[in-house]
Amino acid sequence: MTDSSHPTDAARQCDERLGLALELVGMVVWERDLRTDRVQVAARPSAGAAASIPMVEFEDFTAFLAAVLPADREKVAQASAEAVRRGEEFTVEYRILDAEGATRFQRLHGRVIPDAAGTPCRMIGVTLDVTERHQLDTQLRHAQKLEVVGRLAGGIAHDFNNLLTVIGAATQFARETLPSDAPARQEIVDIEAAAKRAGALTQQLLAYSRQQVLRPERLDLNRVVANVERMLRRVLGEDVALVIALAPDLAPVDADVGQLEQVLMNLALNARDAMPNGGTLTLSTENVTLHARAAAAHEGVAAGAYVALRVRDTGVGIDAPAQALIFEPFFTTKAPGEGTGLGLATVDGIVRQSGGVVYVESAPGAGSTFTVLLPQAARGDVAEQPAPTGTITGGRETVLLVEDEAPVRAAVRRMLERGGYRVLAARDAQDALATAEQHAGAIDLVLTDVVMPGVSAGSLIERLRSARPRLRALLMSGYSAHAVAARGTFAEGAALLAKPFGPETLLRHVRDVLDDASRTSSSGRR
Incomplete structure (x- = not known):
């Protein structure tokens, strides 16, 4: 056992233990003499130090506050003065700059000590570095905000993007049929531009909430x-x-x-x-x-x-x-x-x-x-x-289109048929399975909405491929990629087309999927 019978040894050991405790919790002890306004701060000793706790003395409380950022000094001074007036404990947070110029958050907690007559004579307290807690609080608030915006974006994306797909397709078809000098042509162009801005707004919300489809x-x-x-x-x-x-x-x-x-x-x-x-x-x-x-x-x-x-x-x-x-x-x-x-x-x-x-x-x-x-x-x-890509080409293949929203189904069908494709349209998964079973010829591609009543898109593609193994698949959705993946609707080898889209985007994706299938088939035969 350690012999601590001498008072000086006991005091030294007490100082060492207190210094170690302060070092472990990142805490500083301070004392203010309310009569002279002098402030003493027990600086944290360096790790492994065995000497007494070093004391740093300030001439007055104003000198002590000099380390506090100017914007926070008045707050600390007022909290201290109010504690002296009431004779109560107080807690206040403020900011300082460390030796490297980085901002640190400090929490100061103090207690007013009265003399025998009850007059406040001393103030004793501790200061704790709470920078890490502030950083965690900031991260938590940001994560919560991100979740709220993400839910908002995901919630409106599906219906909103379906509407924009129909509006965009209808206005493009109308513009293409009007003479260049038609009075209504400019109005059609304005509607197209507004629809594109609305689609961009939805994508910005998804980007902020980190739900965009990225292709790194x-x-x-x-x-x-x-x-x-x-x-x-x-x-x-x-x-x-x-x-x-x-x-x-x-x-x-x-x-x-x-x-x-x-x-x-x-x-x-x-x-x-x-x-x-x-x-x-x-x-x-x-x-x-x-x-x-x-x-x-x-x-x-x-x-x-x-x-x-x-x-x-x-x-x-x-x-x-x-x-x-x-x-x-x-x-x-x-x-x-x-x-x-x-x-x-x-x-x-x-x-x-x-x-x-x-x-x-x-x-x-x-x-x-x-x-x-x-x-x-x-x-x-x-x-x-x-x-830059040249003219988007269509094709002569057969596409099975599955979309539960009738206006969207009609718009997409028209885009595909204008590209030269033969289209078999179905309103849901059951209708698609029945249509495929009744169709005697080839079906080259299934273009299906991700979220539909009943059977999911992934299950639909699997069941279609059981009879047609070489069937290619292209998913389309107004939901974010995150929401699509969360629903487990990605089928093997299926690409994703995000709504809203216009004829050129649709035809490009369809052509890419079909051409990729042809290249894969050719390499397999070799």
Whole structure:
């Protein structure tokens, strides 16, 4: 046993134990003399220290508050003064900057100690670092918000996208039948444009809630930037100078090229709007390494190697309160009618669904820099950017169309027949099985809605293939890909076509599925 009979030994051991306890819980003990206003703080000893707890003394409470961020000092001072006046315990939270300049959250808890006459003479308390708790609370609130928006987006997507499919098809058919000088032609064009904007709004909601269908491939981010440069110069206007600074030997990333282009466009348009009198927009790329401490500042991001895309403008800048909300859905600093508040929320959703993070650095009058970090992929073959497709061709094959919504079924049937296909239409799974059984000829493709009464699309395809093993399948749905997968309706080898879609998109997907079947069959025979 340890001999602690000497008072000095006992005191030293007590100090060591208290110091270890403070170190383990990340706590600091402090005392304030209310007569002299001096403050003493028991600084946490370094790990393994065996000496007495070091004390740091401040001349007065104001000097003690100097470490607190200016915006929080008055709050701490008022809480302390009110505790002295009432003679009660108090708790207050505030922020400080650590040695590396990162913001830390502190919780201060204190108790007023009176003298023999009952007059407050001392204040004793502890300070605890609660930064991790704040980060977890922020992540929880964001996850809850994401869930709510996701449910909203998924709930409206199906019915809304069905309606937009019908509207889009009907207006395109009407426009194609009207003479170029017909008075109603412009109205038809306006309806088409409105339907496309409505469809884009739904997709933005799905993107924010990370329910988009992503088709990741190995990409060179420099090529993506180069491919959209011409388009950016058109939309930015003559009063905004575009500067491109691409890093050589940039590592590849795994991402959906179409979604990355959307990210670039949204950030560039946001920058343009921040420079109403013109300015300079700089797009740059580089390889970066994110260390553990830097990664901890971003929710769900691990330390490691990343590719950075920076979009820097010389605009009006963004104040701190707005920066805290900048990626929230429906938040906008623009005038009513000038923005949906979904542009940056969409960027955040796409980037996070791709395994990365986006953040902003800005100050009023100093412009803004948006940084997108995407994980570096292993160097290897990089996908070539596809050349623009030519005329979409139809075919002469037979398609079994299964759709329970009559207006959608009629619109899709008309699109297919205008492409030259023979169409067998069915209102549900049972009707489709009966139609297939009665049809003596070949059925090359089943095009079916995902969610229908009775039998699921996956079960329908399996039953059809039991009699027609080479039958190809294309699913169409107004639900998000997440909802489709959750319903277990993906059949083996089935592709997914998201509603709303127009004739060109439908015919392209149908042709791709059928041509893929032909290539597979040919290679099998070889």
